[in-house]
Amino acid sequence: MSSPSFPMGPITGLHGRAVVVAGDDIDTDRIIPARFLKCVTFDGLGEQVFADDRVELAAAPTGPHPFDRSEVQGASLLVVNRNFGCGSSREHAPQALMRWGIRAVVGESFAEIFYGNCLALGIPCFTAAHDVVLSLQAALAAVPDQELRLSLDPPALEAPDGRLWELELQAGPRQMLLTGQWDATSQLLAHGAHLERTAAALPYLNGF
Amino acid sequence: MSAGTLYDKVWDLHQVAELPGGSTQLFIGLHLIHEVTSPQAFAALKDLGLGVRHPERTVATVDHIVPTTSQARPFADPLAEEMLGTLEANCAEHGITLHGLGSGRQGIVHVIAPELGLTQPGMTVACGDSHTSTHGAFGAIAFGIGTSQVRDVLASQSLSMGKLKVRRIWVDGQLQPGVYAKDLVLHVIRTLGVKGGVGYAYEFAGPAIDALSMEERMTLCNMAIEGGARCGYVNPDAVTFAYLQGRPYAPSGEAWERAMAWWSSLASGPEAVFDDEVRFDAASIAPTVTWGITPGQGIGVDEAVPTLEHIAPDERPLAEEAYRYMDLQPGAPIAGTPVDVCFIGSCTNGRLSDLQAAAAVAKGRHVAPGIKAFVVPGSEQVAAAAEAEGLDQVFIAAGFEWREPGCSMCLAMNPDRLEGRQISASSSNRNFKGRQGSATGRTLLMSPAMVAAAAIAGQVRDVRELLPA
Ligand code: SF4
Numbered sequence: 014m015s016s017p018s019f020p021m022g023p024i025t026g027l028h029g030r031a032v033v034v035a036g037d038d039i040d041t042d043r044i045i046p047a048r049f050l051k052c053v054t055f056d057g058l059g060e061q062v063f064a065d066d067r068v069e070l071a072a073a074p075t076g077p078h079p080f081d082r083s084e085v086q087g088a089s090l091l092v093v094n095r096n097f098g099c100g101s102s103r104e105h106a107p108q109a110l111m112r113w114g115i116r117a118v119v120g121e122s123f124a125e126i127f128y129g130n131c132l133a134l135g136i137p138c139f140t141a142a143h144d145v146v147l148s149l150q151a152a153l154a155a156v157p158d159q160e161l162r163l164s165l166d167p168p169a170l171e172a173p174d175g176r177l178w179e180l181e182l183q184a185g186p187r188q189m190l191l192t193g194q195w196d197a198t199s200q201l202l203a204h205g206a207h208l209e210r211t212a213a214a215l216p217y218l219n220g221f
Numbered sequence: 222m223s224a225g226t227l228y229d230k231v232w233d234l235h236q237v238a239e240l241p242g243g244s245t246q247l248f249i250g251l252h253l254i255h256e257v258t259s260p261q262a263f264a265a266l267k268d269l270g271l272g273v274r275h276p277e278r279t280v281a282t283v284d285h286i287v288p289t290t291s292q293a294r295p296f297a298d299p300l301a302e303e304m305l306g307t308l309e310a311n312c313a314e315h316g317i318t319l320h321g322l323g324s325g326r327q328g329i330v331h332v333i334a335p336e337l338g339l340t341q342p343g344m345t346v347a348c349g350d351s352h353t354s355t356h357g358a359f360g361a362i363a364f365g366i367g368t369s370q371v372r373d374v375l376a377s378q379s380l381s382m383g384k385l386k387v388r389r390i391w392v393d394g395q396l397q398p399g400v401y402a403k404d405l406v407l408h409v410i411r412t413l414g415v416k417g418g419v420g421y422a423y424e425f426a427g428p429a430i431d432a433l434s435m436e437e438r439m440t441l442c443n444m445a446i447e448g449g450a451r452c453g454y455v456n457p458d459a460v461t462f463a464y465l466q467g468r469p470y471a472p473s474g475e476a477w478e479r480a481m482a483w484w485s486s487l488a489s490g491p492e493a494v495f496d497d498e499v500r501f502d503a504a505s506i507a508p509t510v511t512w513g514i515t516p517g518q519g520i521g522v523d524e525a526v527p528t529l530e531h532i533a534p535d536e537r538p539l540a541e542e543a544y545r546y547m548d549l550q551p552g553a554p555i556a557g558t559p560v561d562v563c564f565i566g567s568c569t570n571g572r573l574s575d576l577q578a579a580a581a582v583a584k585g586r587h588v589a590p591g592i593k594a595f596v597v598p599g600s601e602q603v604a605a606a607a608e609a610e611g612l613d614q615v616f617i618a619a620g621f622e623w624r625e626p627g628c629s630m631c632l633a634m635n636p637d638r639l640e641g642r643q644i645s646a647s648s649s650n651r652n653f654k655g656r657q658g659s660a661t662g663r664t665l666l667m668s669p670a671m672v673a674a675a676a677i678a679g680q681v682r683d684v685r686e687l688l689p690a
Contacts (some may be wrong), residue, residue, distance in 0.1 A: 037539055038415060038515055042653040046660070047632045051286060051300040053260040053307045055368075065660035096416045099449070100653055101632075102351035103258065104367035125419060125451050126351060130367035185243035185383065194241050197369075198269065201246055201377035204238040208379055211237045211248045212275075217341055218250070221472055221479035 019111060020135025023193035026164035027116050029089035032079050033153050034063070039093065040100030041127065045109045047101075058105055059112030080113065084158040090170075092149060093120035098127025107131045117163055119170065119180060121146050132186050135195050139168055139180040149178050165191055223387035225493040227456055228422045231362045235345045237379055244381045250344035251361075252279040252374045253330045254317070256286055256308040257634070258349030262371035263311040273315040275378040280339055281312050281319040284329045286634045289597050289624035292322050301635065315375075328600020328626045331355040331568035335439060336602050338468025342457035342484035347374055352568050352650065354445045357454030358438035359461055360487060362422070364452045385422045385451055386496035389489075392429035394504035399685035401578065402437035403444075403570055403648070403668035405429070405501075407509040407519045410448040413499065414536075415517035418450030421497070424489060425455050429503035435464040436574040443569045444650050447516040456488035508684055510555050511652045511666040513543030518652075520555055522671070522683045528552045546654055547663050548642075556681050558665070562645040563594040563676035564657075565621075565669045567631040570648035571599025575669040576607045579648075580615045582673035582687050588620035589679030595622035595637070597629040621676065633658025646675035 049061040067078040079085065091110060097120045098106060107130045110118075118131065119139045128138050141149070152172060153159070162171045165187055168180040182190075189195040212218050223229055237246040254262075259281070266273070273279065286301040296302040312319040320326035320333055327333070331352055334340045340356040346363035347353065349371040356363035370380055390409060396402075410417075423445045425438070433441065438455045445453025455461075462481050465471045472480040507521035518540070520527065528551040532540045544551055549558065565571075565579050576596065588594045596616050598604035604626055607613060613623045630637040631649035638658025639645055645657055645664050652664035665681065674684040 036542070037535075040515075040653045042632075042651070042656050046655050047634050048658070050257050051298075051304065051634055053304060054264065055261055065655045068660065096419070096449075099415060100351070100651065102349065102365035102367055104261075104349075104369060107367075122416070122419065124449070126365055126367060130369065133367060133369035189242035192241070197240070197381040198271075198373050198376055200240050201373055201379050201381060202271075204246060207237045208246075208248060208377065211235060212378075215234060215248070215250065216483045217344060217472075217480070221476045221483055 020116060024135055024137065024165065024190040024195070026162065027089055028160060028162050030085055030087065030158055031090035031092050031153055031161055032085040032088040033092045033150050034079050035094055035150060037095040038099055039097050041098055041103050041106035042100055044098065044106040045103065050103060050105055055105065055108040055112065058109035059114070062109040062113045082157065087114060089114055089116040090161060090163060091115045091118045092146070092153065093118060094146060095121040097123050099124040102126040104130045107134055107136060111136060119146070119149065132189070132195055133197060135190065137165060137182055137186065137190055139182050141178060141180045145178050152176060223494055223496050226387050226424060226489040226495065227360055227454060227487050228362060228385070228387045228424065230487050231343055231345065232384060234343070240381050244383050246379050247345060247382045248379050249347045249374050250278065251334070251339055251346045253334055253346065253348035253353070254279060254281045254371065255330050255350065256283050256304040258368050259311065259371055260304065260307045261368045262349070262375060265372045266375055269376070271376045273317065273375045276316040278378055279317045279375065280334065281308060281317055282327055282330050282333050283308060283321060285628045285632065287322065287625070287627040288635050289627050289629050289637055292625050298636070325601050328603065329568045329571060329628055331439070331443065332571060332599035332603065335359065335435070336468065336600060338465055338471035341465065341471065342461060343487045347380060351446045352443050354450070354452045355439050355443040355568060357442040357445065357452050358435060360454055360457035360484065362452055362454065365446065386420055387424055388418070388421045388497040388499065389424045389426055389495045390499055390501065391427040392425065392501045392503050393427055394429055394502045395432060396429060396503045396506065399670065399688050400506055400508055401668040401670065402433055402440040404506055404509040405503065406441045406444040407511065407516065407666065408506045409501065410444065410517045411509065411519040413448055415447060415515045416449045418445065418448040421450050423448070423450040423453040424495070425453060426489070430455055431458065434574060435460060436572045439572070440569055444516065447650055457484045458488070508668060508671050510671065510681060512547060512549055512555055513540065514546055514652055514654050515539065516650065516652060516666060518543055519666070522556055522681065525554045526551050556683055558681040560646045560665065560675050560680060561592065561643040562639060563592060563672050564597070564630045564645055564647040564649065565595070565672050566597030566599065566629050567649035568599060569650040570669045571597060571603065573603050573606050575648065576603070576612050579669040579673040580612045582670050582684060583619040583621065583677065584615050586619055586677045588676045592676055592679050594620060594676035595624055597624045598626045600626050630657050632656060646672045646681065648672045
């Protein structure tokens with residue numbers, strides 16, 4: 014799987030095709046089944062994304078799994094429905110999506126841990142109302158290989174024919190992505206003195 | 222906005238700074254790690270040239286990949302061996318305590334931290350595992366995190382977090398015989414939905430909660446995450462203190478008295494304000510079983526698999542998917558559903574009282590022909606305590622296998638797994654498609670006593686019929 018380089022620096026938007034994985038409550042066990050967690054690096058996870066669902070649908074009358082459809086190979090945007098990424102906190106799920114090539118997700122809602130894990134990788138999770146997501150999915154069903162333009166400020170998705178879907182992106186994460194400060198580690202390391210003050214005031218760290 | 226709740230108090234005490242994106246830097250009092258979600262975090266630390274800031278605040282064990290038949294090293298599975306070897310090397314390099322196999326303290330991370338007294342009221346607890354919510358049973362604020370956040374905690378002993386809302390789940394009355402904390406939490410999730418708790422911390426309170434043992438409270442908080450809540454907790458009380466007293470990492474001597482006073486001060490007081498409240502009546506809850514592919518698709522054991530008309534319109538597509546996957550007939554009673562495999566264990570229900578409840582059902586009976594039934598204690602301490610009581614012998618005499626501690630078939634990263642379309646009665650916490658090791662395997666979640674009843678009957682059975690009147 015040759016994915017472009019992983020997210021770095023300020024993230025303002027992207028330009029690319031979208032893959033639609035419809036359905037509510039798609040959990041991280043489905044995004045990356047547990048047996049693929051047996052690894053000490055995340056390399057190689059891109060090929061395992063949705064492994065079991067893809068096998069299940071390979072010969073189905075409805076056609077292959079969205080991630081196996083030829084017209085969306087190389088897509089960078091994932092479109093989902095409600096409560097995407099629920100279940101296990103495994104970061105292997107966003108890692109697998111990222112390594113497949115996904116750089117942003119649009120859906121009705123996301124499980125919180127998944128949302129945070131994505132943000133920590135520089136992958137924005139946009140939300141939109143039910144109708145908006147359905148209209149987007151319908152447009153993509155009609156023309157699956159269209160090149161979309163996604164922006165963070167204002168959060169919106171634009172089709173080549175000019176159609177526009179307004180999205181939402183929480184103010185905090187949006188700011189972090191736009192300024193390239195979505196990698197929390199350096200921020201957390203900046204307040205060492207405050208941190209030790211907090212620790213010094215905690216009874217359980219100081220003999221009560 | 223909530224105010225004066227335990228959540229608010231603990232949050233305030235652990236705030237380090239406001240971060241640019243508007244989130245809060247929160248100090249983490251206890252960080253638990255295991256072999257699955259830590260190796261990449263340690264590797265990232267190395268790439269960034271960073272060390273572990275407070276190695277004494279991180280504690281490790283090994284649970285997800287360990288085999289439960291023989292735990293002799295090296296493991297038969299070279300990948301599992303590599304994962305354990307990596308954890309051992311990382312802990313040695315950074316001076317982190319590892320409660321490894323054969324130490325007498327190894328076990329599922331959410332079982333060992335409480336039993337060692339590591340988890341205490343008023344702490345912030347983080348672990349790269351979603352069921353970290355378990356530790357909320359002690360009045361800690363505990364949440365599961367991803368691997369990038371494991372890296373952050375190792376590097377900075379803190380996390381970037383947004384504050385949650387607080388919903389009080391008030392439970393009146395008393396659980397009936399044969400009905401356990403597992404049934405209560407499956408009932409709550411069934412009622413509020415698997416997304417109902419998104420954005421919330423759940424405070425469990427009320428007479429029925431006060432009456433729960435610590436192990437039952439852990440079962441309850443363990444599954445708060447399955448209801449969408451990032452964490453769940455119970456206010457610390459005399460039950461909490463009695464459990465903690467004398468445990469290896471619990472305070473002792475004069476510090477014990479001061480600790481109890483501080484812990485008591487953290488509980489949500491009568492003036493506490495909640496963002497939301499939902500009430501339940503414990504007495505009306507039946508043993509609960511899931512029929513579908515999310516923990517929210519549950520019913521009383523005396524009910525039928527709901528037909529489409531009885532399901533909210535927006536839940537119907539998922540219900541239809543569940544009908545197809547589970548191959549259960551809408552409208553048919555769940556009792557009587559044949560099972561193939563019966564699994565007692567996991568961080569939800571792998572503690573001593575769980576094994577006692579299951580053994581009480583198994584005693585003097587025998588597993589039905591053709592059923593594979595096995596018991597996996599949650600930790601080495603649980604195993605030892607159960608063996609001291611002779612529970613292992615009760616199970617073995619009844620035709621169950623008695624295994625070594627670990628996560629086992631909860632997520633089947635070790636050799637314990639479903640084959641093909643097998644259907645299991647499981648005391649674990651997730652019935653997602655493929656969760657138990659077969660892409661087409663099926664899971665019915667229930668209490669350990671109900672799993673024992675299913676093993677004896679070879680089918681889903683109301684455990685109340687097997688208990689002495
Ligand atoms: S028992 Fe299951 S849920 Fe608990 S920590 Fe292990 S794998 Fe996770």
